[in-house]
Amino acid sequence: MDAEWYNAAAKRQIDKFKDYTKPLDLLRTPNKNTVLHVYITAVKKEPEESIEFVELVESKCPSLLAEPNIKGETPLHIAARFGRKNIVEFLIQSIKKAQNEDLERGAEASTSDKMLKKTSTDEDTALHEAVRNNHPQVVEILIRENPEFANIANAAGESPLYLAAVRENNNIASKILEICPSPAYSGPNGKTALHEAVISRDEDLTRKILDKNNSLTKEQDNEGRTPLHYASYFNLPAIVQILLEGDNKSAAYIGDNDGKTPLHIAIICGKSHLMVVEKIMSDCLDCSELADNEGKNVLHFAVESGNFKGVQIITQEPSLANLINQKDKEGNTPVHLVAAFGFESLTEHHLVDKKAVNNKNLTALDVVLETKDETDELLGYTARKLRRARYEQGRPLIQLKARERNKITDKSISALRKVSKSHQIVATLIATVTFTAGFTLPGGYNQDGPGKGTTILTRRSAFKAFLITDTLSLALSISVVLIHFLLTLTRNKKKLFYLFFWAFVFTIVAMILMMVAFMAAVYAVMPHSSSGLRAAICVIGSCLALLCLYMLKVTLPEICHCG
Incomplete structure (x- = not known):
């Protein structure tokens, strides 16, 4: 494209093109942009007269309305990207007009309808561009004209609703949910719009998505995590409450790829997440019985993370008494982990089996003895209590005394x-x-x-x-x-x-x-x-x-x- 015509399109010099007699589709930039691409990109405002240039192009070369550039972007993509509302409306009306003409001719497939849904090389539609660049008016125009826009995911697997959720744009997401009967919720890596609404801590959007499709609470991403896993991890009690309402409680029983449930995640995160722990346990107490792929239950994780209050909450619940001496795949009970992590209060529980052995035939005290890098705290109160229990069994303590004398490992x-x-x-x-x-x-x-x-x-x-x-x-x-x-x-x-x-x-x-x-x-x-x-x-x-x-x-x- 000569600089003369490029500058004329960029500067909206409409009169210059009125006398242009050659085909306009021959004017191309290195990226195959037409004069219409250049004009829509360059225009700064959206006054009513800005349609005049597009009308002129349509009258001279109608095919340019659907002509893609090297990236597969049509003028509708560009208009949606930059929020050119009037141009978007004009292009859609032109497409509908062409569509009616196709139907009158008895065409089986409407070329104009394909033009409206045309995607770029990244499989983005015009709606993707409008959502990504936060143009709610353009979004509404597009989805009211064709609600099926909201069902198309791009090459990255992003649906328009997912894009709105990940960009924390509640206004656009709400428009899509309101107008489209069944929008796509999908996103990359198996995440859905509900995952992103939770990650964005957006209670309002979370509820709106669930009102539309509450089965999304059980959808897992590539790591096996449900929206409830993320609500537990980010310590969002209010969203946890929303996700567990009604028939959605089954989400609390779903484990990720490691077998960890949302309750496991919350208890691992420590005392700051106790409200989430209490909320999940109050609604789904029996999910506390679930173990991960290593056989660790919620009490194992509470001990490992040093979550003293969490241990107290679990051990004070009579129906969870079986967890106290439950073994993981290595045969370790929570008390064995007490010995390894220097956490002693569980040893005082009346149901604790201090003589329980793991797969290596080691008791909790034996774990203390073979730990090479124990701290002074490990050889403190915990060791003394377990040593007393060992003494009552009449077993020697020579090994422990040797370890206490020589702590240089x-x-x-x-x-x-x-x-x-x-x-x-x-x-x-x-x-x-x-x-x-x-x-x-x-x-x-x-x-x-x-x-x-x-x-x-x-x-x-x-x-x-x-x-x-x-x-x-x-x-x-x-x-x-x-x-x-x-x-x-x-x-x-x-x-x-x-x-x-x-x-x-x-x-x-x-x-x-x-x-x-x-x-x-x-x-x-x-x-x-x-x-x-x-x-x-x-x-x-x-x-x-x-x-x-x-x-x-x-x-x-x-x-x-x-x-």
Whole structure:
């Protein structure tokens, strides 16, 4: 398309086209856009006279009304995308007029009807474009003209209603539900418009969709999750209430691909979701008996997630007493998980079987004994109560006592040996820098006179501070290198841990001293007239030194915990 005609279409220069005698369908851009595509895209407002250009094009070349570009988009797609309401109405009327002419000719299939439903290469209809770009007036025009628009999904599997729900556009979604007798609800990955209404926390749209089709509560996406799963996960008690109304309670019994029900999801999320837990249990108490694919019931999940209040709610319900000693596929009861997760209140329940063994023939106490990375809390109250129960059975506790005496595990030692290599590199770099600084002293040397060869700044206090801190940093970093060398030869776990501990402390201190040495050197060589610059450098250096101290404070407890 020549620039002359492209600009004329873009600038609405209608008169220029009135005298154009060649076929308009020959004017194309590289993307196969016609002058009608260009005009509709460029027009900024929708005044009444804007139809004049479209009318002129129709009179000269009617086929352009349905002519697609390289992406399969007709002028109706473009008009719907940009919300050109008047043009959309005109195009539809032109299509209907052509349709009537087809019927009068006795045509079996209406070309004009196909034009109205024509899809792009992404299988988008004009309605998809209007919904996606939030043009409610255009949406209403299209679906009132042809409600079947709402039943067409694009290549991504998105129905117009799904697009409205995922974009949280309640107004458009409500229009589609109001006008279309049975719209499509489908979306990608198996989700429906109801899934997205729940995810968007839209109570009003959720209720409207259910009023239209309440069977959607049981629809599962590709992960097996129903809308109720998402309401449970996002902690939406009001929407949970809506989803469980009437005959929809069966949704509470549906598990996802892992077998987890909405109640499992809510209990796993912790105490913040207790209202959802209580709501599901009040309406569908027997769904509490369901287990996931690993055989874990709702009490297993409550213990694993540390949901103390959830455990209390479940164990206080007499009809759920069987859950207390129910085993998963590994033979673990909730009490076995208590031992592993350091959660003790369940052990006090009068129905708990403390002697129950799992598939490895381990009791809850045995689980404590074989856990290598238990914390102090694990060896605290829980272990004491289980130890007392074990004592009453007359069984020895030598293994537990040995574990209490030696809490430095093979796992932590292995981790320390791996970290040691990177620490050794850091220490070597510090030693190299400080060693070099000792021979390239700030201020330089006397070139003549009785003090020839001596440093110029010898008498400055800042220079003396530089020498001391640089020497200490060098000594500490070399010590660290030596310690890490000794770590490779040490087999005693306790000794190895303490060597690593002091190597880490020395490294941090060496870093701090190196920074202090740098500040002292800069301070020594800067003239008194640059006091502001000297102060700025000292502030920056001090901040870095404080950061190193903070790292030491934060990291030391972690290292001590490993040991």
